[in-house]
Amino acid sequence: MQFAEYLSQNEVEQIHDASLEILETVGVLVNNNNARDIYSRHGCKVDTETAVVKFPRNVVETYRWAFGPSFSFMGRDPQFDRTIPDDRPVILTGSSAPNIIDPDSGEERRATSKDIADIAFLINELTGYDIFSISTLADDAPADQFSVSRFYPSLKNCLKPVRSNTVNMQDLLQVLELGAIIAGGKEAYKERPIISHHYCPVVSPLTMDVKSLEALMFLTEKGFPVYGSIVPNAGLTAPMTLTGTLALGNAEFLALGVLMQMIRPQTPMIYAVLSTVADLRTGDYAPGGIENGILQMAHSQMARFYDVPSGGYIGLTNAQVNDAQCGYETGMNTTAALLAGADMFNMGGLLGGLMTFDFAKAVIDNEIALMLKRIHRGVEFSKENLALDVIAETGPGGNYMDKMHTFEHMRTTGFLPNIATRDLRGPWEEQGQPDAHSRAMNEARKILTRDNPAVFSEAVDSKIRERFEGLVSGNAGWEK
Amino acid sequence: MQFAEYLSQNEVEQIHDASLEILETVGVLVNNNNARDIYSRHGCKVDTETAVVKFPRNVVETYRWAFGPSFSFMGRDPQFDRTIPDDRPVILTGSSAPNIIDPDSGEERRATSKDIADIAFLINELTGYDIFSISTLADDAPADQFSVSRFYPSLKNCLKPVRSNTVNMQDLLQVLELGAIIAGGKEAYKERPIISHHYCPVVSPLTMDVKSLEALMFLTEKGFPVYGSIVPNAGLTAPMTLTGTLALGNAEFLALGVLMQMIRPQTPMIYAVLSTVADLRTGDYAPGGIENGILQMAHSQMARFYDVPSGGYIGLTNAQVNDAQCGYETGMNTTAALLAGADMFNMGGLLGGLMTFDFAKAVIDNEIALMLKRIHRGVEFSKENLALDVIAETGPGGNYMDKMHTFEHMRTTGFLPNIATRDLRGPWEEQGQPDAHSRAMNEARKILTRDNPAVFSEAVDSKIRERFEGLVSGNAGWEK
Numbered sequence: 004m005q006f007a008e009y010l011s012q013n014e015v016e017q018i019h020d021a022s023l024e025i026l027e028t029v030g031v032l033v034n035n036n037n038a039r040d041i042y043s044r045h046g047c048k049v050d051t052e053t054a055v056v057k058f059p060r061n062v063v064e065t066y067r068w069a070f071g072p073s074f075s076f077m078g079r080d081p082q083f084d085r086t087i088p089d090d091r092p093v094i095l096t097g098s099s100a101p102n103i104i105d106p107d108s109g110e111e112r113r114a115t116s117k118d119i120a121d122i123a124f125l126i127n128e129l130t131g132y133d134i135f136s137i138s139t140l141a142d143d144a145p146a147d148q149f150s151v152s153r154f155y156p157s158l159k160n161c162l163k164p165v166r167s168n169t170v171n172m173q174d175l176l177q178v179l180e181l182g183a184i185i186a187g188g189k190e191a192y193k194e195r196p197i198i199s200h201h202y203c204p205v206v207s208p209l210t211m212d213v214k215s216l217e218a219l220m221f222l223t224e225k226g227f228p229v230y231g232s233i234v235p236n237a238g239l240t241a242p243m244t245l246t247g248t249l250a251l252g253n254a255e256f257l258a259l260g261v262l263m264q265m266i267r268p269q270t271p272m273i274y275a276v277l278s279t280v281a282d283l284r285t286g287d288y289a290p291g292g293i294e295n296g297i298l299q300m301a302h303s304q305m306a307r308f309y310d311v312p313s314g315g316y317i318g319l320t321n322a323q324v325n326d327a328q329c330g331y332e333t334g335m336n337t338t339a340a341l342l343a344g345a346d347m348f349n350m351g352g353l354l355g356g357l358m359t360f361d362f363a364k365a366v367i368d369n370e371i372a373l374m375l376k377r378i379h380r381g382v383e384f385s386k387e388n389l390a391l392d393v394i395a396e397t398g399p400g401g402n403y404m405d406k407m408h409t410f411e412h413m414r415t416t417g418f419l420p421n422i423a424t425r426d427l428r429g430p431w432e433e434q435g436q437p438d439a440h441s442r443a444m445n446e447a448r449k450i451l452t453r454d455n456p457a458v459f460s461e462a463v464d465s466k467i468r469e470r471f472e473g474l475v476s477g478n479a480g481w482e483k
Numbered sequence: 484m485q486f487a488e489y490l491s492q493n494e495v496e497q498i499h500d501a502s503l504e505i506l507e508t509v510g511v512l513v514n515n516n517n518a519r520d521i522y523s524r525h526g527c528k529v530d531t532e533t534a535v536v537k538f539p540r541n542v543v544e545t546y547r548w549a550f551g552p553s554f555s556f557m558g559r560d561p562q563f564d565r566t567i568p569d570d571r572p573v574i575l576t577g578s579s580a581p582n583i584i585d586p587d588s589g590e591e592r593r594a595t596s597k598d599i600a601d602i603a604f605l606i607n608e609l610t611g612y613d614i615f616s617i618s619t620l621a622d623d624a625p626a627d628q629f630s631v632s633r634f635y636p637s638l639k640n641c642l643k644p645v646r647s648n649t650v651n652m653q654d655l656l657q658v659l660e661l662g663a664i665i666a667g668g669k670e671a672y673k674e675r676p677i678i679s680h681h682y683c684p685v686v687s688p689l690t691m692d693v694k695s696l697e698a699l700m701f702l703t704e705k706g707f708p709v710y711g712s713i714v715p716n717a718g719l720t721a722p723m724t725l726t727g728t729l730a731l732g733n734a735e736f737l738a739l740g741v742l743m744q745m746i747r748p749q750t751p752m753i754y755a756v757l758s759t760v761a762d763l764r765t766g767d768y769a770p771g772g773i774e775n776g777i778l779q780m781a782h783s784q785m786a787r788f789y790d791v792p793s794g795g796y797i798g799l800t801n802a803q804v805n806d807a808q809c810g811y812e813t814g815m816n817t818t819a820a821l822l823a824g825a826d827m828f829n830m831g832g833l834l835g836g837l838m839t840f841d842f843a844k845a846v847i848d849n850e851i852a853l854m855l856k857r858i859h860r861g862v863e864f865s866k867e868n869l870a871l872d873v874i875a876e877t878g879p880g881g882n883y884m885d886k887m888h889t890f891e892h893m894r895t896t897g898f899l900p901n902i903a904t905r906d907l908r909g910p911w912e913e914q915g916q917p918d919a920h921s922r923a924m925n926e927a928r929k930i931l932t933r934d935n936p937a938v939f940s941e942a943v944d945s946k947i948r949e950r951f952e953g954l955v956s957g958n959a960g961w962e963k
Contacts, residue, residue, distance in 0.1 A: 005488040007822040009861045021869045032879035055879060102908075111908060209879035239884050242877075243892035245862040247870030280897035283889070287905040293854040294897050296818075301862045321905045326918035327847045328903045330810025335851070338776075338818040339858060342487040355908050367807045371815070374773040378819060381489040382725040382781045389501045390727030397722075399512035399535060399689035404719050409763070412723035417760035417774050423808045425767040425801045428582075428591060428835050438806035 004381060006344040008304050009297075015308050018246070022254035026058035031209045031258045035216040038262060045265045058258065066261035071271035072310045075228065076134050076164035076199050079185065079457075083163040085133045087273070087312035087346040092379055094372040096126060096365065097319060097353035098136040098167055098201075104354070104361040106447070106481070111359055114139030116475035118360070120156035122352070124455045124479035125365060125447060127161040131372030136201070137167035138352050138360045145473055150174040151181055154198065155467065156477035158185055162457045166199040168215075175200075175218050177471070179227075184466050185459070193226075200229040205255045207233065207240035223266045230273040231259050232315050236288065238281035245280075245294065249301050252276040260311075273347065274306035275315035290319035290356055291328070296336035300343035307344060314340070314347030316357075318371075323355050325363050325440035334371055341375050348375070362451075366443035370422045377418040422446065451481040484861060486824040488784050489777075495788050498726070502734035506538035511689045511738045515696040518742060525745045538738065546741035551751035552790045555708065556614050556644035556679050559665065559937075563643040565613045567753070567792035567826040572859055574852040576606060576845065577799060577833035578616040578647055578681075584834070584841040586927070586961070591839055594619030598840070600636035600959035602832070604935045605845060605927060607641040611852030616681070617647035618832050618840045625953055630654040631661055634678065635947065636957035638665055642937045646679040648695075655680075655698050657951070659707075664946050665939070673706075680709040685735045687713065687720035703746045710753040711739050712795050716768065718761035725760075725774065729781050732756040740791075753827065754786035755795035770799035770836055771808070776816035780823035787824060794820070794827030796837075798848075803835050805843050805920035814851055821855050828855070842931075846923035850902045857898040902926065931961040 010018070033039045033049075033056045043049045046062040075086040076093070085093045103114040118139055126135045137153050144152030150169040157165045158181070169175040178198060186192035200222050202215035215231070222229035233255045235241035241248040256276050263270045278298040282289045289295075299317050306313030318337035322329035337348055351372065352365035393408045403409050422442050424431060431437075437445075458479075459467075468474055490498070513519045513529075513536045523529045526542040555566040556573070565573045583594040598619055606615045617633050624632030630649040637645045638661070649655040658678060666672035680702050682695035695711075702709035713735045715721035721728040736756050743750045758778040762769045769775075779797050786793030798817035802809035817830050831852065832845035873888045883889050902922050904911060911917075917925075938959075939947075948954055 005485065007487040008485040010864060014864045017864075017866075017869070021871055024871060025874055029875050029878060206880075208874070208877060208881060208883070237883075237896060238889050238893060239882065242870035242873050242883060243886075243889040243896050244868040244870050245896060246864050246868035247874065249862060250869050250871070251874055282897065282899065282905050283884075283893040284899060285905065286884075287907075289897070289905050291903065291905070292897055292900075293857050297858055297862060321903060322919070323904065323906075323908050323911045324916065324918050325807045326920060327805045327807065327810035327844075327923075328919040330807035330812075331814030331847075331851055331854075332810075332903065334811030335814040335818045335854060335858075338815045339822060342819060342822045359908065364807075367811075371811055374811075374815060377773050378777055378815075382729060382777060384490060384494045384497075384726050386497075388724040388726035389497070389730050390722035390724050391501060391504060391730070393722050394505055394688070394727065394731055395509050397688060398509060400686075401688060402719065403688070403717075403722060404763075404766075406723075409718050409723040413718060413763040416717060416723050416725060417762065417769070417772055419762065419764060420772075423771065423801060423812065424803065425762050425765065425769050425771070426803075427767075428803050428839065431803045436804065438804050439802070439808040440806060443807075 007300060007342045009301055010304055015304060018250050018253055018305060019308060021250040022257055023060045023063055025250065025254040026063060026258060027060055029209060030055040030057035031211060033211045035211060035213045037220060038211060038216050041262060041265050063257055063261055066264040067257065067309060069264040069268040070260055070309055070311050071269045074230065074271040074273050074312050076166065077195050077197050078162055078164040079158065079197055080162035085164060091346040092341055092375050093133045093347045094131055094351065095134040095136040095166065095347065095349045096132065096138045096351040097316065097349050097357065098138055100139045100353050100358055100360045102359040103139055104359060106362050113142035114360060115143045116141040116152050116156050116477065119153055120160050120477050120479035121451055122360065123157045123160035125362065125450055127163060127457045128450045129366065129369040131369035132351060134164045134166055135161045136349055137165065141475065143475060148471060148474060151177045151471055152475045154178050154181055155474060159459050159477040160455055160457055160479045164197065164199055166201055168201050169218060171214055172217060181467060184470060185463060196227050200227065202231050203234065204231045205233045205259055207235040207255060208251060209255060220266060223263050223270050226267065228271065230275060232275040232277055235278045236281050237278065238283050245298055248278045248298065252278050253305050272311050274302065274309065274311045274313040276302045277316045278302065288356055289321060290316065291321035291332035293335060296339035299340040299345055303340065303344040312346040314345040316349045317345060318348055318350030319353060319356060321356055325367060329354065329364065333368060337371065337375055338378065341378060362447040363440045363443035366446045367422055367439055370420055373418055448481065452483045455479055487780060487822045489781050490784055495784060498730050498733055498785060499788060501730040502737055503540045503543055505730065505734040506543060506738060507540055509689060510535040510537035511691060513691045515691060515693045517700060518691060518696050521742060521745050543737055543741055546744040547737065547789060549744040549748040550740055550789055550791050551749045554710065554751040554753050554792055556646065557675050557677050558642055558644040559638065559677055560642035565644060571826040572821055572855050573613045573827045574611055574831065575614040575616040575646065575827065575829045576612065576618045576831040577796065577829050577837065578618055580619045580833050580838055580840045582839040583619055584839060586842050593622035594840060595623045596621040596632050596636050596955035596957065599633055600640050600957050601931055602840065603637045603640035604959035605930055607643060607937045608930045609849040611849035612831060614644045614646055615641045616829055617645065623955060628951060628954060631657045631951055632955045634658050634661055635954060639939050639957040640935055640937055640959045644677065644679055646681055648681050649698060651694055652697060661947060664950060665943060676707050680707065682711050683714065684711045685713045685739055687715040687735060688731060689735060700746060703743050703750050706747065710755060712755040712757055715758045716761050717758065718763050725778055728758045728778065732758050733785050752791050754782065754789065754791045754793040756782045757796045768836055769801060770796065771801035771812035773815060776819035779820040779825055783820065783824040792826040794825040796829045797825060798828055798830030799833060799836060801836055805847060809834065809844065813848060817851065817855055818858065821858060842927040843920045843923035846926045847902055847919055850900055853898055928961065932963045935959055
């Protein structure tokens with residue numbers, strides 16, 4: 004399909020050129036010593052006093068040709084492996100919310116490892132999701148098991164690829180060890196690394212942190228799947244024009260990308276520049292704003308210029324409840340980005356920006372995900388699908404309902420929703436006027452009161468629990 | 484901008500070709516005698532026994548070159564005139580719902596002329612809407628004033644263009660007379676016809692009715708703005724493939740289009756083929772389904788092939804309440820169609836398919852409309868907007884909030900919503916957890932308790948009331 008594009012080829016090149024100018028003349032503040040060394044060894048100019056790295060144009064131009072053109076996520080079950088851009092659109096949950104709407108009380112509270120287990124089980128069962136990006140933090144995690152308390156309940160309950168971050172190197176090594184036990188050993192894990200890592204090593208404008216960058220560099224060196232998100236916020240950390248924010252975010256992507264290629268040429272990458280515009284009436288973060296989709300459209304076009312898959316946090320909502328706002332913010336931004344060529348969407352399950360997970364929202368977003376996949380499938384043009392013989396057979400004023408052709412295509416042509424109602428008002432009132440939220444909660448309850456077929460074997464589980472003493476239970480499911 | 488396109492140029496031509504084949508070999512059942520005569524006089528083959536008209540290819544090819552390339556809607560105040568495609572996206576209300584959610588009780592009931600007056604006032608004030616397509620029927624209309632009881636309260640309370648249909652010729656003549664009184668005479672009305680007419684003269688598959696076609700032919704002859712919608716429903720009145728439905732709907736558009744051009748060459752047209760896919764689990768009409776947007780994308784591409792503006796009913800919802808479903812169905816289908824080049828969107832205010840108007844839905848859809856217009860505006864690429872000087876001045880780790888550049892652009896770069904909340908959960912809970920529906924109802928109440936600046940002068944109003952004895956009051960506004 005031909006994607007929607009705001010920019011002419013010449014404008015794409017002008018943005019690329021502006022990014023090169025930013026990197027060459029303004030530079031990037033790099034707080035990680037090792038990263039500065041790598042940049043320096045590969046031709047960048049490092050100011051040792053200010054820690055600012057400047058990038059001669061030809062250094063960027065050289066290393067950008069090494070960008071890997073695809074990125075793979077692997078799951079415990081290989082049937083759930085996904086590669087972008089080939090398997091686009093790939094749908095993920097939103098991740099790392101501190102809070103959750105308690106499914107019983109409906110009140111917000113801190114999320115726990117038990118919640119993560121439940122969400123992992125739910126995402127395993129909802130067919131619209133491809134990857135589980137660990138949706139919440141775990142408030143009950145032991146101090147020395149912060150990340151493993153999130154990855155263990157996730158991997159235990161979900162056969163799809165699992166993706167998240169870690170807070171420091173010790174934490175990261177624990178998570179890799181967990182992965183190796185599940186995979187059946189270190190070598191097996193290297194073959195099929197079933198954990199994908201994600202960090203935000205760039206703090207806009209033009210700054211790189213220490214710890215996230217350390218993890219990203221380590222994983223890049225080892226050849227494990229990792230990518231970084233870049234999140235400029237126009238008006239606070241980026242210029243208050245979309246074009247300026249594009250140029251800045253693009254420069255930051257290039258700075259991070261060339262570092263990864265300097266470490267390991269042809270490292271797979273994702274162009275995950277997730278620009279937003281701040282609402283300066285209040286200073287609020289507004290990831291639900293339509294500018295998020297507009298900017299993503301343009302970033303996806305830049306990603307095609309670099310031949311790198313694109314996507315990330317698209318379709319978040321600022322709504323606090325599953326109302327119309329939550330529907331149109333998630334729906335409009337993802338639709339726009341999809342039609343402009345974005346490959347990956349961290350869109351599911353979160354309310355209030357990135358703050359709160361909600362089970363019903365995750366189920367509703369699964370339906371939006373399936374609609375996006377239907378958009379991607381398109382009109383399915385073919386001579387046969389023109390159905391000229393059926394049109395002739397039916398004739399003027401005829402009926403298609405009783406045709407074999409209709410029967411053969413009725414389950415595949417249209418997406419048949421599970422949550423959206425198509426009932427007339429009378430029958431809908433008789434059912435007690437259920438809205439999308441309550442229908443989605445019913446669906447979540449139906450799933451989470453079943454047995455989970457995804458859980459580890461006893462053998463694997465006891466190996467893990469032996470290694471990580473005092474580990475959270477990781478068990479999923481709601482009372483039947 | 485480059486639109487999203489499913490079809491290659493060759494596939495577009497194959498669909499055109501398939502439509503020609505349908506018109507040539509299957510034909511159209513034309514129940515209106517005058518229409519059959521016109522077709523016959525211009526080279527079509529009419530079977531007088533079956534009333535089926537067949538279209539030799541070259542007849543269609545000849546008359547399609549006459550299609551007018553733009554369509555204008557005029558309002559009482561010329562500042563609200565809109566022409567498509569130039570002024571795209573043009574946003575309208577959905578129309579002719581029999582029912583309304585009572586704004587006081589929240590219960591569904593029959594709609595009245597007083598409701599129409601209130602809705603017209605609301606639409607006049609909501610800046611996202613360009614045209615008022617009369618949203619409901621009027622249950623209190625006197626038997627001999629069915630349509631004038633809808634047009635009078637609409638025109639009285641709204642300076643924007645008003646669009647709707649009529650049920651028979653007597654009704655249509657009354658409405659034109661009403662228009663002439665408001666315009667200040669017949670000649671003045673001919674100069675600026677402030678009413679736009681719309682009919683559904685084609686009943687899929689391949690059938691033309693009597694009365695709607697009569698009105699459309701009359702208005703075409705007179706040169707008044709009129710267009711027809713075509714609404715094939717895959718699985719019931721069209722083949723259960725999107726490509727087949729495209730070919731059939733396109734054939735029906737061509738049949739209607741060439742008739743209008745036979746009557747008056749270069750008559751302005753709108754490609755308003757609004758295809759849906761039936762949900763054959765129940766037989767339900769599913770205009771909220773994502774296939775509606777997908778089909779609209781392809782139809783818009785066909786419209787560009789014919790150099791005719793496109794659009795119509797896009798963004799309807801099957802939801803019965805302003806929940807997440809209502810948000811994503813309206814938001815996703817309109818976003819998809821916009822990015823594929825649709826020019827016109829009858830999207831506002833209706834729940835339950837086409838059955839029920841809701842004030843809050845109209846206010847929410849106004850916000851979606853403004854987001855669509857922001858998408859249309861795009862990234863606003865320019866050298867100046869690259870903001871390279873501001874990026875250099877701010878440097879790595881700096882802050883854009885205190886820059887004059889930010890101050891200058893903060894009200895125009897991002898769309899600043901009125902209904903969507905961006906509050907954190909704490910403040911939102913303190914406000915009583917208002918959802919989008921309740922915020923929108925508050926906004927409707929704020930508008931409808933003001934005085935309406937749009938109403939007619941006393942002189943015009945008494946002229947109208949003299950002419951139409953017993954006419955409904957047409958007064959708008961809610962108790963303060």
